[in-house]
Amino acid sequence: MKRLVLSILSGVICVSASNAWAVAPIDFQVVPPSIDAASFVLMDYATGDVLASGNPDERRNPASLTKLMTGYVIDRALDQHKITMDDVVTVPQEAWVAGNKVLAGSSLMFLKPGDRVTVRNLIQGIIIDSGNDACVAMADYVAGSQDAFVGIMNQYVQKLGLTNSHFETVHGLDAPGQFTTSYDLAKLSRAIIGGEPEEYHMYDEKSLTYDNITQQNRNGLLWDKSLNVDGLKTGHTETAGFNIIASATEGNRRLIAVVMGGKSSKGREEQARKLLTWGFREFTSMQVFKAGQSVSTEKVWFGDKPQIKVGSLSDVYLNIPQADSEKVKAQYVLNNQQIDAPLTKGQDVGTINIVDNGKIVKTVPLVALEDLPKGGIVSRAIDYIKLKI
Known part of the structure; x- marks a missing residue:
């Protein structure tokens, strides 16, 4: 299993590749303040x-x-x-x-x-x-x-x-x-x-x-x-x-x-103040990936290059309770075990699952970070033979 460690704002996220992933959606056990409003x-x-x-x-x-x-x-x-x-x-x-x-x-x-x-x-x-x-x-x-x-x-x-x-x-x-x-x-x-x-x-x-x-x-x-x-x-x-x-x-x-x-003009302000104060105190925002950041390099068949960088084309942020900030990991799953050329930048090749204690917090598309056209006849023939061996 491939593993990549990335430094981020609030800790370290480990990214690993897998062919299977099944976890329940996360339910953070953080009790919000009591809000007096409809x-x-x-x-x-x-x-x-x-x-x-x-x-x-x-x-x-x-x-x-x-x-x-x-x-x-x-x-x-x-x-x-x-x-x-x-x-x-x-x-x-x-x-x-x-x-x-x-x-x-x-x-x-x-x-x-x-x-x-x-x-x-x-x-x-x-x-x-x-x-x-x-x-x-x-x-x-x-x-x-x-x-x-x-x-x-x-x-x-x-x-x-x-x-x-x-x-x-x-x-x-x-x-x-x-x-x-x-x-x-x-x-x-x-x-x-x-x-x-x-x-x-x-x-x-x-x-x-x-x-x-x-x-x-x-x-x-x-x-x-x-x-x-x-x-x-x-x-x-x-x-x-x-x-x-x-x-x-x-x-x-x-x-x-x-x-x-x-209930009142001052009351609505107090309820909003409670929410904002609680949110800043109890949660932290982590930048999990930067736009264009490579999560991994994957093998590509029948292309003019043997590998391609994959990741996210947009910044990925995550809000989690302060107490969980060091427990977050990410695991990605490819759509197919074999990636074949041609590929275009932004093409979906899998899913990144960001998890905390074995439970999914967020899912992000895993995409090709570059174009990768088909290879020549000879290189494609060689790849075909390799796959048959």
């Missing part, structure tokens, strides 16, 4: 692993967490050069609280019809002020109407694989048929953090002044000195309860906490 998820940003959850797939009213999808759609329009941050938007009548009774009593940027406001400022109004009027103004500007914008929101629901989400409004005020889950919102938050570098920093801004009115960001965890929280959003309606999504970093790690159906 639904919650703690997700690792780098891997998408769920470290803790309670009713993660329960469909709930998102309230202003809807604005995460509103912002995501706007950012896609920016990426596609349909709009720019410096575009000036003329505020429509529908974005004025006196002209749209749906907005009465809700969070606002306090826009007035005819105001000329940049896209940048309106995005800040959506994120920092949680301005429902700013959502209406941007929806009209990007898509021509709120209904058309909502249609785009739900298209991205499908593209992002948010299987338990559907939006009916651009701002999140209560509407029949509108729902999402804490798990879907964690996935959406991960997409926002990774895909909106120009916009994401706005989630960390503590206040916004518009038309001589200064409003504070409702995410109180931005002021928390025990955590490095830099986003994302809060939300509240009578039917939704108190919702929050908070993301924090510690060293090279980032966690995302989603709490839905909390």
Whole structure:
């Protein structure tokens, strides 16, 4: 059996080859904190692993967490050069609280019809002020109407694989048929953090002044000195309860906490704080393999070279309890005992099973790290004879 030892960030992982592997999925015996909320998820940003959850797939009213999808759609329009941050938007009548009774009593940027406001400022109004009027103004500007914008929101629901989400409004005020889950919102938050570098920093801004009115960001965890929280959003309606999504970093790690159906504004912050603190304390993130790192060199038949390097074309991270960080090993299994040319870079040749105490933690495709074409007639004939002997 071949064995390769790799140095990684938090210990040593042994990689060995085998023709058979059968173990049960791992169930880490780490008790999460007690969370006083209807639904919650703690997700690792780098891997998408769920470290803790309670009713993660329960469909709930998102309230202003809807604005995460509103912002995501706007950012896609920016990426596609349909709009720019410096575009000036003329505020429509529908974005004025006196002209749209749906907005009465809700969070606002306090826009007035005819105001000329940049896209940048309106995005800040959506994120920092949680301005429902700013959502209406941007929806009209990007898509021509709120209904058309909502249609785009739900298209991205499908593209992002948010299987338990559907939006009916651009701002999140209560509407029949509108729902999402804490798990879907964690996935959406991960997409926002990774895909909106120009916009994401706005989630960390503590206040916004518009038309001589200064409003504070409702995410109180931005002021928390025990955590490095830099986003994302809060939300509240009578039917939704108190919702929050908070993301924090510690060293090279980032966690995302989603709490839905909390009991109060301070209560939702406390539950998110408990999740983030627990996650950073109890789990460690290990870089198991680097993109393009060779796990092994395998024999190849009928090729213009006798061997090929195999591994993963992407970085592979693993989140495990601190106590298990030195127990992790990896074993790979080839799809076939014999590897024949031709092979293309990225071609699947097997599976890497990352295990802890004999139980699978994660599986990763084992792929060819280079192209390997067929050999000439003579070399192929020699390989054929070798296999027959």
